[in-house]
Amino acid sequence: MSFVTGVGLTPFGKHEGSSSLDLMSKAAQLALDDAGLKRTEIDGILCGYSTVSPHIMLATVFAEHFGIRPSYAHAVQVGGATGFAMTMLAHHLVVSGVCRNVLVVAGENRLTGQSRDASIQALAQVGHPDYEVPLGPTIPAYYGLVASRYMHEYGVTEQDLAEFAVLMRAHASTHPGAQFHDPITVADVMGSKPVAMPLKLLDCCPVSDGGAAFVISRERTGEAGVRIRGCAQAHTHQHVTAAPALGELGAEISIARAREATGLAISDVRYAAIYDSFTITLAMLLEDLGLAQRGEASARARSGHFSRDGALPLNTHGGLLSYGHCGVGGAMAHLVEAHLQMTGRAAARQVRDASIALLHGDGGVLSSHVSMFLERVR
Amino acid sequence: MSDRLADWTKGEQAITYQACSSCGHVQYFHRDFCAACGIKGPRVARASGKGKVYATSLVCRAATPGTRAHVPYNILLVDCAEGFRMMAHGDNDLVIGDEVIVGFKPFAGKLVPFFVKIQEGDPSFGGGRETEPGTGILGLAC
Numbered sequence: 140m141s142f143v144t145g146v147g148l149t150p151f152g153k154h155e156g157s158s159s160l161d162l163m164s165k166a167a168q169l170a171l172d173d174a175g176l177k178r179t180e181i182d183g184i185l186c187g188y189s190t191v192s193p194h195i196m197l198a199t200v201f202a203e204h205f206g207i208r209p210s211y212a213h214a215v216q217v218g219g220a221t222g223f224a225m226t227m228l229a230h231h232l233v234v235s236g237v238c239r240n241v242l243v244v245a246g247e248n249r250l251t252g253q254s255r256d257a258s259i260q261a262l263a264q265v266g267h268p269d270y271e272v273p274l275g276p277t278i279p280a281y282y283g284l285v286a287s288r289y290m291h292e293y294g295v296t297e298q299d300l301a302e303f304a305v306l307m308r309a310h311a312s313t314h315p316g317a318q319f320h321d322p323i324t325v326a327d328v329m330g331s332k333p334v335a336m337p338l339k340l341l342d343c344c345p346v347s348d349g350g351a352a353f354v355i356s357r358e359r360t361g362e363a364g365v366r367i368r369g370c371a372q373a374h375t376h377q378h379v380t381a382a383p384a385l386g387e388l389g390a391e392i393s394i395a396r397a398r399e400a401t402g403l404a405i406s407d408v409r410y411a412a413i414y415d416s417f418t419i420t421l422a423m424l425l426e427d428l429g430l431a432q433r434g435e436a437s438a439r440a441r442s443g444h445f446s447r448d449g450a451l452p453l454n455t456h457g458g459l460l461s462y463g464h465c466g467v468g469g470a471m472a473h474l475v476e477a478h479l480q481m482t483g484r485a486a487a488r489q490v491r492d493a494s495i496a497l498l499h500g501d502g503g504v505l506s507s508h509v510s511m512f513l514e515r516v517r
Numbered sequence: 518m519s520d521r522l523a524d525w526t527k528g529e530q531a532i533t534y535q536a537c538s539s540c541g542h543v544q545y546f547h548r549d550f551c552a553a554c555g556i557k558g559p560r561v562a563r564a565s566g567k568g569k570v571y572a573t574s575l576v577c578r579a580a581t582p583g584t585r586a587h588v589p590y591n592i593l594l595v596d597c598a599e600g601f602r603m604m605a606h607g608d609n610d611l612v613i614g615d616e617v618i619v620g621f622k623p624f625a626g627k628l629v630p631f632f633v634k635i636q637e638g639d640p641s642f643g644g645g646r647e648t649e650p651g652t653g654i655l656g657l658a659c
Contacts, residue, residue, distance in 0.1 A: 256580050256581070259580035260580040260581060263580060267604075269526045269546075270603070270604060271604050273526070273624075273627050273629060274592055274604055274605065274606060274624070274629055275576065275579055275581070275583075275584035275590065275592075275624065275625055276574075276576070276592050277576060277578070277579065277580055279576075280576050280592050281574075283574030283575075283576075283592075284572040284573065284592065284594055286574075287572045287574060287613060288571060288572040291572075291613045332577070332578070333575070335574045335575070335578070335592075336573075336577065337574075338574075378546075379594070379604070380545065380602055380603060380604050381546065
């Protein structure tokens with residue numbers, strides 16, 4: 140078995156003067172303190188990447204900087220799915236006996252360390268260098284293409300998508316660490332600047348500075364335990380040009396594998412932590428995962444289904460859309476929040492029952508998927 | 518390669534694709550093997566330039582000075598008649614399902630495929646044609 144024994148998360152937004160290593164270190168220290176573990180007890184390190192400070196050996200750069208000499212260490216790169224992919228790997232390293240305590244860490248000064256154009260341009264390079272990038276696409280354009288098709292096939296409207304921006308902002312307003320706190324309306328989203336239609340500014344997550352970390356351990360270190368029940372991945376393509384048809388995307392494959400690995404059903408899920416780089420990402424993933432019927436996710440959002448007091452609380456920290464997105468650490472914040480909810484430490488955001496959580500991450504343009512079930516154990 | 522077919526990725530006014538002579542798989546991203554069965558040397562062919570719009574996104578915020586000069590520009594995924602999907606540009610008023618045909622336009626220092634709607638009953642479309650730059654309908658949403 141493996142347990143998430145500690146979590147750490149910085150506020151997201153501007154951390155003027157902080158490097159990627161600074162933000163990773165801050166989050167890592169918080170996670171170690173939360174787990175009650177010392178540096179010498181960490182024998183594995185998995186880290187993400189930094190677009191601001193790329194390095195071919197970031198895990199050992201971090202290990203040296205932070206003061207750990209692990210017996211296992213390397214970086215992982217699967218875009219937005221990296222955080223949960225590292226968690227899955229840490230789970231297997233712990234279960235197979237390779238490591239006792241794996242520190243999973245990511246952080247990036249993506250907002251203040253480079254211009255927004257540089258961020259957008261760096262990220263657009265996930266496109267095909269010969270067949271896509273010369274056309275001047277951006278990440279919002281890749282998702283805008285997907286959105287246009289999804290809306291066409293399932294009758295989803297721009298107003299429907301806007302519901303998720305409103306919901307994530309409402310959740311972020313109750314988290315002091317979130318990048319954005321001011322409430323917004325569907326009209327605000329509809330009236331925000333067009334970025335890559337049908338996506339407008341408030342349909343898109345921001346660029347943030349921030350860091351997140353957790354410790355995955357063979358044994359529990361505290362009273363309340365959060366166990367990784369099981370996880371699975373699916374990778375169907377890299378470029379949106381080569382993506383399979385809607386309804387055959389990786390989220391459906393990875394959730395089916397994760398359900399089989401755990402014996403759990405979607406009806407068992409009490410808390411959802413779902414990747415939300417854009418409103419369309421969240422709407423599609425909720426439906427691909429079976430947390431809503433096709434074309435019905437936004438109606439559920441509107442009715443309060445995914446709210447803190449609703450039947451299935453979703454991203455109660457505000458998600459990438461409003462807590463913020465600092466790269467790999469962005470989706471890791473979803474797991475940190477799930478852990479706080481499962482251990483009854485989410486303060487004003489606490490939900491009634493987070494005994495079983497479903498986490499899902501997406502990298503590229505719905506290219507790489509990781510589905511994961513967490514379970515509270517007493 | 519002296520017998521190479523012209524292709525827009527090399528700055529020429531044509532679209533090419535590959536077809537596997539063994540399994541029949543059609544692929545747009547060129548490789549020296551078939552990605553479905555692994556057989557070497559898929560046949561390279563010139564596409565008709567006709568297709569149907571699969572998805573659209575009008576880019577209103579670009580990331581580089583070169584592309585910003587063209588905002589707004591419409592990025593498309595087009596399902597081509599020969600059975601492959603490609604990314605391209607096109608008129609800003611195109612919608613999903615439109616039957617389209619390709620031309621080529623300069624964009625950020627390169628020549629890129631630019632699709633326009635096939636007019637009903639127009640028999641003159643036998644292949645690619647060059648469109649005038651700047652004829653796209655601008656400012657629909659931006």
